[in-house]
Amino acid sequence: MKRTLHIAGRVVTILILVFAILVMIFTIISVNTVGKDASFLGYKPYIVLSDSMQDTFAVGDIAVSKTADPESLQVGDIVTFESIDPANYGEVVTHKIREITTYEGEPAFITYGTTTGVDDAYPAPFENVVGQYQFRLPKMGYFFEFLRTPAGYFTIILIPFLVLIALQAVKFFRLAKQYKQEQQAEIAAQRAEVDAQLQEAQQMKEELERLRAQITGASAEKDSQSSRPEDTSGGDGSGAPL
Numbered sequence: 001m002k003r004t005l006h007i008a009g010r011v012v013t014i015l016i017l018v019f020a021i022l023v024m025i026f027t028i029i030s031v032n033t034v035g036k037d038a039s040f041l042g043y044k045p046y047i048v049l050s051d052s053m054q055d056t057f058a059v060g061d062i063a064v065s066k067t068a069d070p071e072s073l074q075v076g077d078i079v080t081f082e083s084i085d086p087a088n089y090g091e092v093v094t095h096k097i098r099e100i101t102t103y104e105g106e107p108a109f110i111t112y113g114t115t116t117g118v119d120d121a122y123p124a125p126f127e128n129v130v131g132q133y134q135f136r137l138p139k140m141g142y143f144f145e146f147l148r149t150p151a152g153y154f155t156i157i158l159i160p161f162l163v164l165i166a167l168q169a170v171k172f173f174r175l176a177k178q179y180k181q182e183q184q185a186e187i188a189a190q191r192a193e194v195d196a197q198l199q200e201a202q203q204m205k206e207e208l209e210r211l212r213a214q215i216t217g218a219s220a221e222k223d224s225q226s227s228r229p230e231d232t233s234g235g236d237g238s239g240a241p242l
Contacts, residue, residue, distance in 0.1 A: 019160055030236065042067045044131055046092055047141035053078070053094065057136040062144065063094050064162030065131035070107070075099055078133035079109060081124035094133050095120060 048061045056078065057063050067082035073079055080094040095111035101123055102108060108123035145150040 035242065041132070042131075044080070045137070045233045046094065047144060048094075048136075050113075052115050053096070054115045056114065056133075057094075058138075060139045060141045061071065062137040064134050064136065065094065066134050068129070068132040069111075070126035070129040073097060073109070073132060074131070079124065080130040080133060081111070082111070082128045082130065083122065084125065085122045087118065087121070092130060093120070093124075095124075136223075 021204050043064055043066050045062045045064045048057050048059055048063050051059055063080070068081075076098050078094060078201050080092060082092045083091050084090060093111070095113050098110045098112050098119060100107065103123045103125055106125050106127070108125045109129075110119055110123050112119045147156060
């Protein structure tokens with residue numbers, strides 16, 4: 001059970017780390033590409049700000065266009081371009097092509113928003129074409145706008161790393177506690193071993209004392225026997241002649 005929990009904890013930690021790294025990479029790429037002139041593998045994402053193409057994408061979506069040769073585009077294609085309309089000059093617009101025309105002697109597209117069907121006030125010159133619309137990411141524009149705020153950074157990037165740090169801190173204190181317990185167990189085992197050795201030494205001392213006492217007793221008895229006087233008188237009681 002303990003091993004299973006340990007493995008599960010490691011898996012969760014790795015997943016959080018991978019998630020945090022991926023989110024960080026994703027955020028860096030998105031903040032530097034969404035709504036800007038930068039592209040990723042030729043794809044350029046833009047946050048939709050109006051409902052002029054409501055049947056294709058809506059406000060809050062991300063419309064993704066891919067770099068394309070204006071001469072390859074046809075009537076009915078959806079094109080992304082930088083507007084030359086003084087009312088929104090330089091803004092990026094994604095509208096459908098109604099027809100191909102010329103503007104100031106240069107080829108251009110007449111475009112319109114499908115919601116109203118009204119042509120844009122100014123055509124889109126070929127040189128202003130950014131790319132051709134490919135697909136949308138529903139409501140992801142709100143998410144990217146949130147990422148650009150301090151609260152978004154804190155929520156999406158900082159919190160996962162804080163959780164990861166907290167998990168590592170818990171793991172560290174758990175290992176420290178385990179190490180302390182192991183040290184205490186080792187000290188107790190060493191103390192028990194020393195006590196056993198002392199007890200064995202005490203038993204050996206007692207055994208030596210007993211053997212010493214036996215040897216001392218045997219030696220004293222031997223000395224006592226060797227110091228007794230011998231009988232020198234004759235058996236017949238006669239004495240020497242006078």
